[in-house]
Amino acid sequence: MAQAEFDNQAFRQALGSFTTGVTIITATAPDGTPIGLTANSFNSVSLDPPLVLWSLAKTSLSVDAFNEAEHWNVHVLSQHQQDLSNTFASRGEDKFKDISLEDGISNAPLIPDCSARFQCRNTVTHDGGDHLIFIGEVLDFDQQTLPPLVFQQGQYAMTARKPWEDVSLSSQPAAPQCSYNEDLLGYLIGRSHFQILYRMRKILDEQALEDSHFFALSVMNIQQRLTLEELNTHLDYTGHSLSEMDVDFLVRQDLIKKLDDDVYQLTSSGQEASLHHIAQAKAIEEELIEELGMGDVMALKLMLKRLINKTDPGLPDLWQEQDKK
Ligand SMILES: Cc1cc2nc3c(=O)[nH]c(=O)nc-3n(C[C@H](O)[C@H](O)[C@H](O)COP(=O)(O)O)c2cc1C
Incomplete structure (x- = not known):
């Protein structure tokens, strides 16, 4: 496709069809300040060795600190952490002020009550256009049975699992379209x-x-x-x-x-x-x-x-x- 035809807004919208979870990635800046942002670019890379990735906009206020950080933590947010997601998606405020952090294996802040957490050591950082791609080795992780927060088409969502087969209340042949049926x-x-x-x-x-x-x-x-x-x-x-x-x-x-x-x-x-x-x-x-x-x-x-x-x-x-x- 020629460059002139490329519609950035439509591209963003099309990417929004790819439903993701929502994470907060945290680290500690060289001066000891905790840093973090909401990110849905998180993904798994490899099981053995255990590797994950995420990408950071080069315009982010925390780009220098993440570039320096040896460790970062990924927090997969649960459904009741939407407010936290909004806090970490905003710039410049004290994002950690109401959070009782837990101790992790590195100096990266560890947020409680998440669906899952991955404590990582940064292994490599790649250039990725207007983003930087961080790949990290998972040193430790934990998981809770808290349903995850979901992001789709620019909106928060929840998951409802779909059974392998369509749920039918009866095994009778489908009723004619015009009559009362069990799908109303x-x-x-x-x-x-x-x-x-x-x-x-x-x-x-x-x-x-x-x-x-x-x-x-x-x-x-x-x-x-x-x-x-x-x-x-x-x-x-x-x-x-x-x-x-x-x-x-x-x-x-x-x-x-x-x-x-x-x-x-x-x-x-x-x-x-x-x-x-x-x-x-x-x-x-x-x-x-x-x-x-x-x-x-x-x-x-x-x-x-x-x-x-x-x-x-x-x-x-x-x-x-x-x-x-
Ligand atoms: C659901 C959601 C997902 C986001 N994913 C990313 C992401 O993957 N990478 C990124 O750089 N920013 C992402 N953002 C935007 C950042 O959270 C936002 O720009 C934040 O203000 C950055 O904070 P900072 O500038 O203090 O680092 C996302 C925002 C939301 C709401």
Whole structure:
């Protein structure tokens, strides 16, 4: 391709299709100052000997210090380290100020709570256009089961693992395109909801609670004092509502009590029951993490939050500070 035709911006964009992890590379400058930057150019080179590489823009403020450094550390960031990535992608501030560094085998700073870390000795530095390519021998490494942060098309992302084969809920032949089928988003979300609620049902049954009672107790755990009308506004999107009879039932069960002014509140046993439900919901989440893996559960939560925001019919904010009644 002739030089004049080369579109730098399109080139950058095309490179962004190559999904990478995100690392922070650290070293110590000759004057003892810790240096570091966010880099996604990290890659493996060789298993035997163990070699890795990364590249540094020649415009980087730390280029001289890295050129002098005998050792550098690579930190593969985990999903909850996005803020740290942003800090190390900025110039000129004290990037290490809130970090409790750990001791490594060299003088290069070692950052905690990463998915993986590689402590390296620089073996060779190559010129690479507007970057310098550092190749290092891995002297030590460690890994934690923390799902990694991902970078794609200029944005942070999360990974959701794809099974070797497409997941199909049934082994039946595919349903005709025009009918309800197991690949409809609404069906998938609805079924997941009911199957998770099914795991709650044992403890709800023990207390003879219906779904609407469970939802009402959950709302009242967050919003302490509510009229029946207010409570039902919060429940509206579930398709459930509480009748006077339901309220009487919860009062008789000593789960809620009526205050003077038509306002209801959880009793202490109502609070205890609700805490029990929350504990069960957390236990179910732990089971799901065990079954699906932490990374997939975190990616799923992110997608569900986006979906909840997009499909919100304008509900009152359950977590908003309540007016004093
Ligand atoms: C996700 C991400 C990946 C990056 N990868 C690299 C890289 O591989 N090499 C590089 O030189 N800069 C990279 N940068 C940019 C540097 O982090 C940024 O220029 C930083 O300010 C450099 O710091 P310094 O000038 O203090 O050394 C990346 C930034 C982000 C957000």
